[in-house]
Amino acid sequence: LAKTTQPISMDSYEGQEVNITCSHNNIATNDYITWYQQFPSQGPRFIIQGYKTKVTNEVASLFIPADRKSSTLSLPRVSLSDTAVYYCLVDGYSSASKIIFGSGTRLSIRP
Amino acid sequence: NAGVTQTPKFQVLKTGQSMTLQCAQDMNHNSMYWYRQDPGMGLRLIYYSASEGTTDKGEVPNGYNVSRLNKREFSLRLESAAPSQTSVYFCASREGFMNTEAFFGQGTRLTVV
Numbered sequence: 001l002a003k004t005t006q007p008i009s010m011d012s013y014e015g016q017e018v019n020i021t022c023s024h025n026n027i028a029t030n031d032y033i034t035w036y037q038q039f040p041s042q043g044p045r046f047i048i049q050g051y052k053t054k055v056t057n058e059v060a061s062l063f064i065p066a067d068r069k070s071s072t073l074s075l076p077r078v079s080l081s082d083t084a085v086y087y088c089l090v091d092g093y094s095s096a097s098k099i100i101f102g103s104g105t106r107l108s109i110r111p
Numbered sequence: 112n113a114g115v116t117q118t119p120k121f122q123v124l125k126t127g128q129s130m131t132l133q134c135a136q137d138m139n140h141n142s143m144y145w146y147r148q149d150p151g152m153g154l155r156l157i158y159y160s161a162s163e164g165t166t167d168k169g170e171v172p173n174g175y176n177v178s179r180l181n182k183r184e185f186s187l188r189l190e191s192a193a194p195s196q197t198s199v200y201f202c203a204s205r206e207g208f209m210n211t212e213a214f215f216g217q218g219t220r221l222t223v224v
Contacts, residue, residue, distance in 0.1 A: 099156065
């Protein structure tokens with residue numbers, strides 16, 4: 001199972017673009033990269049998933065370079081409501097059905 | 112559409128008592144999961160069930176047992192609660208056993224005194 005490493009915390013301001021990078025050096029060929037968001041006192045919520053290059057949805061973009069050893073979650077024009085913990089996960093055959101969360105990145109948005 | 116429902120939402124136990132946390136999903140998902148989350152920490156996988164009829168240990172299974180009662184329900188049992196099991200417990204489900212979005216319940220806040 002590929003281990004993920006991401007910053008413990010990040011700060012930003014409303015209206016800025018925020019990029020959170022995750023390292024997953026041992027990612028397997030058939031693994032996907034998935035990001036979840038968790039607000040206090042709530043369960044995590046799926047944000048985005050990708051395999052390679054770029055994936056975009058209404059909430060975020062996910063950039064994955066060709067070697068797939070890292071990925072970057074991009075949140076455009078953040079607001080106070082984006083203050084949350086963001087988890088990067090690797091999911092696929094190497095995880096054998098398990099969904100393993102790391103420590104996540106605590107993102108704080110200031111006015 | 113309720114999604115993933117956990118009961119109870121709050122519970123206080125005395126050391127040595129037993130209890131079962133209930134989880135039910137109405138999305139016809141195959142895989143279900145139990146996690147615990149201690150204050151300021153990430154989620155840790157206790158047990159999971161990749162499909163009806165199977166259960167497997169996760170990262171922190173000691174002190175817990177699970178039952179996949181049917182496709183909808185996955186329960187977590189504490190046979191003899193300990194203060195170290197004070198935590199917030201989350202149940203999750205997803206359609207497949209990999210590469211699919213997981214949906215989480217609202218959590219059960221358990222305190223063992």
